[in-house]
Amino acid sequence: MMDGVAIDGSSTSSDKPRRGRRVRMTGAERRQQLLDIGRTLFAERGFEGTSVEEIAAKAGVSKPVVYEHFGGKEGLYAVVVDREMRQLLDMVTGALTAGHPRELLEQAAFALLDYIETYTDGFRILVRDSPVAQSTGTFASLISDIATQVEDILGLEFKARGFDPKLAPLYAQALVGMVALTGQWWLDARKPKKAEVAAHLVNLAWHGLDGLEQKPRLIGHRKS
Amino acid sequence: MMDGVAIDGSSTSSDKPRRGRRVRMTGAERRQQLLDIGRTLFAERGFEGTSVEEIAAKAGVSKPVVYEHFGGKEGLYAVVVDREMRQLLDMVTGALTAGHPRELLEQAAFALLDYIETYTDGFRILVRDSPVAQSTGTFASLISDIATQVEDILGLEFKARGFDPKLAPLYAQALVGMVALTGQWWLDARKPKKAEVAAHLVNLAWHGLDGLEQKPRLIGHRKS
DNA sequence: TGCCATACTTACGTCTCCGTAGGTTACGGG
DNA sequence: CCCGTAACCTACGGAGACGTAAGTATGGCA
Numbered sequence: 001m002m003d004g005v006a007i008d009g010s011s012t013s014s015d016k017p018r019r020g021r022r023v024r025m026t027g028a029e030r031r032q033q034l035l036d037i038g039r040t041l042f043a044e045r046g047f048e049g050t051s052v053e054e055i056a057a058k059a060g061v062s063k064p065v066v067y068e069h070f071g072g073k074e075g076l077y078a079v080v081v082d083r084e085m086r087q088l089l090d091m092v093t094g095a096l097t098a099g100h101p102r103e104l105l106e107q108a109a110f111a112l113l114d115y116i117e118t119y120t121d122g123f124r125i126l127v128r129d130s131p132v133a134q135s136t137g138t139f140a141s142l143i144s145d146i147a148t149q150v151e152d153i154l155g156l157e158f159k160a161r162g163f164d165p166k167l168a169p170l171y172a173q174a175l176v177g178m179v180a181l182t183g184q185w186w187l188d189a190r191k192p193k194k195a196e197v198a199a200h201l202v203n204l205a206w207h208g209l210d211g212l213e214q215k216p217r218l219i220g221h222r223k224s
Numbered sequence: 225m226m227d228g229v230a231i232d233g234s235s236t237s238s239d240k241p242r243r244g245r246r247v248r249m250t251g252a253e254r255r256q257q258l259l260d261i262g263r264t265l266f267a268e269r270g271f272e273g274t275s276v277e278e279i280a281a282k283a284g285v286s287k288p289v290v291y292e293h294f295g296g297k298e299g300l301y302a303v304v305v306d307r308e309m310r311q312l313l314d315m316v317t318g319a320l321t322a323g324h325p326r327e328l329l330e331q332a333a334f335a336l337l338d339y340i341e342t343y344t345d346g347f348r349i350l351v352r353d354s355p356v357a358q359s360t361g362t363f364a365s366l367i368s369d370i371a372t373q374v375e376d377i378l379g380l381e382f383k384a385r386g387f388d389p390k391l392a393p394l395y396a397q398a399l400v401g402m403v404a405l406t407g408q409w410w411l412d413a414r415k416p417k418k419a420e421v422a423a424h425l426v427n428l429a430w431h432g433l434d435g436l437e438q439k440p441r442l443i444g445h446r447k448s
Numbered sequence: 449t450g451c452c453a454t455a456c457t458t459a460c461g462t463c464t465c466c467g468t469a470g471g472t473t474a475c476g477g478g
Numbered sequence: 479c480c481c482g483t484a485a486c487c488t489a490c491g492g493a494g495a496c497g498t499a500a501g502t503a504t505g506g507c508a
Contacts, residue, residue, distance in 0.1 A: 024454095024455060024456080024503090024504065024505080025455080026454095026455090027454080027455080030455080030456095048272040048273070049272070051494080051495060051496085052495075052496070052497085053494095053495075053496090061455095061456075061457095062456070062457055062458080063457095063496085063497080064456075064457075064458095064497085064498080064499095065455080065456065065457090067496090067497065067498080068455085068456085072496080072497075073495095073496075073497095101433070102433075105433075143405065143409075144409070147409075162438070163436070163438060164438075167416075167424060169413070169415075170406065170415075170416060170421065170424055171424065171428060171433075173405065173406050173409040174402045174403075174405075174406045174424075174425060174428055175402075175428075176405070177401050177402050177403075177404065177405025177406050177408075177409070178398045178399075178401050178402035178405075179398075179401075180401065180405060181397065181398075181400065181401025181402075181404060181405055182394065182397050182398045182401050184401075185371075185397040185401070189393070191393075191394075192391075192394060197394065200391060200394055200395065200398075201398060204395060204398055204399075204429070204432070205428070205432060205433055206432045206433050206434050207432040207434055207435070208428070208429060208430045208431040208432030208434070208435060209325070209326075209329075209395075209429055209430050210430050210431055210432070210435070211431070211432060211434070211435060212385075212387070214386070214387055214388075248473090248474070248475080248484095248485065248486080249485080250484090250485090251484075251485075254485080254486095275464080275465060275466085276465080276466070276467085277464095277465075277466090285485095285486075285487095286486070286487055286488080287466090287467085287487095288467090288468080288469095288486075288487075288488095289485080289486065289487090291466095291467065291468080292485085292486085296466080296467075297466075297467095
């Protein structure tokens with residue numbers, strides 16, 4: 001135990017540590033650092049598997065500092081999760097704004113994969129279960145949040161096409177589930193490139209196994 | 225704490241408790257009872273959230289009995305998880321034996337939903353993460369096991385149709401993910417009947433959003 | 449230069465829970 | 479009817495972790 005980083009436990013993105021034997025950060029800096037470290041540890045060990053002392057140690061600081069900033073382990077965890085959910089929701093919601101349903105699907109799938117790639121630890125945390133884990137704060141509830149948005153879009157489309165709108169939730173859930181679990185798989189596999197994965201997901205969701213296209217293409221995407 | 229069931233904590237399916245003040249079961253009986261109780265508790269509180277004492281108490285027995293039978297908490301947990309994985313794998317594998325791909329998909333989807341309905345607690349346990357949770361024993365790994373089977377089927381089909389077989393894993397994962405997460409959602413919603421859910425899932429997977437059928441029908445299924 | 453707020457420390461109390469040592473009751477066969 | 483064995487109990491040691499009380503250093507500002 002006690003791996004590295006005892007004095008000057010820098011993990012923050014941009015730190016000029018004021019080279020001295022013991023780092024004395026401003027409140028905001030330390031807070032941010034603790035959040036970063038917490039996210040990392042929660043991601044790899046889960047909530048219960050991570051101790052406050054461990055977090056403090058990795059920050060090169062003693063326990064009470066953590067309590068000072070977040071009031072306790074749950075406090076820190078709550079902030080970490082909240083930030084992560086916001087991030088993910090923002091990205092996906094942003095991708096679900098305008099366009100033909102197929103484009104929406106494509107953009108949303110890409111957004112999710114993008115989030116997974118960029119904020120891997122965050123995704124891992126969201127996938128694990130939360131402390132009390134009744135129904136709120138769970139991954140399932142987040143998925144449902146997203147699914148609700150997809151639901152609205154599908155609902156409109158269903159009405160326009162004469163389908164039963166009551167079925168929209170089911171199909172929304174299926175679509176989100178498809179993308180989410182594929183993302184989880186891709187997290188370890190990393191085999192096809194992100195954009196390609198998105199293209200194939202859209203291919204499947206849009207044409208089905210029956211009318212699958214051989215070389216699906218993404219219509220348009222912004223970065224990477 | 226200490227809810228109900230202190231003496232004669234029966235939870236077993238078929239028990240004639242030999243009415244007496246203190247129940248004295250045979251080894252096998254007690255073992256089975258502990259497994260049942262363990263499954264229930266692990267399902268609702270998770271591994272770390274469940275204490276050996278709690279399990280013992282609910283069985284109307286003291287801690288050392290649990291250690292006698294399983295050597296510890298992890299021992300019990302391992303057996304519970306193993307049984308559940310076997311059950312699920314058997315059901316899904318059984319559904320993936322013969323027939324046209326579409327039928328296979330249909331049967332597998334139905335099998336998973338069936339498992340979820342019948343062994344709800346087990347499914348909850350499998351979905352939660354395991355103790356050390358490196359990569360083995362996780363839900364993700366189980367999903368991958370199932371996905372591998374789907375993969376083989378898809379692989380053949382892909383070759384026959386001239387698609388790149390390297391993509392089979394991706395599509396397999398997507399299909400399994402679709403069904404699995406929809407199942408997880410259905411666990412709380414329970415709105416459409418199981419068979420109907422399966423039908424819609426197949427509808428989506430087979431025809432895609434583009435060619436969705438209004439009233440999909442299951443071709444054939446055995447029970448309920 | 450001296451003071452004071454802020455960042456941080458050491459040390460401790462307490463609680464929960466795992467796992468075990470050693471003793472006790474009851475069932476069933478000779 | 480008696481005794482051994484299988485089922486079960488009380489009691490304890492000890493580790494780990496949360497959270498707090500009270501004290502210390504440090505850096506900016508008057």
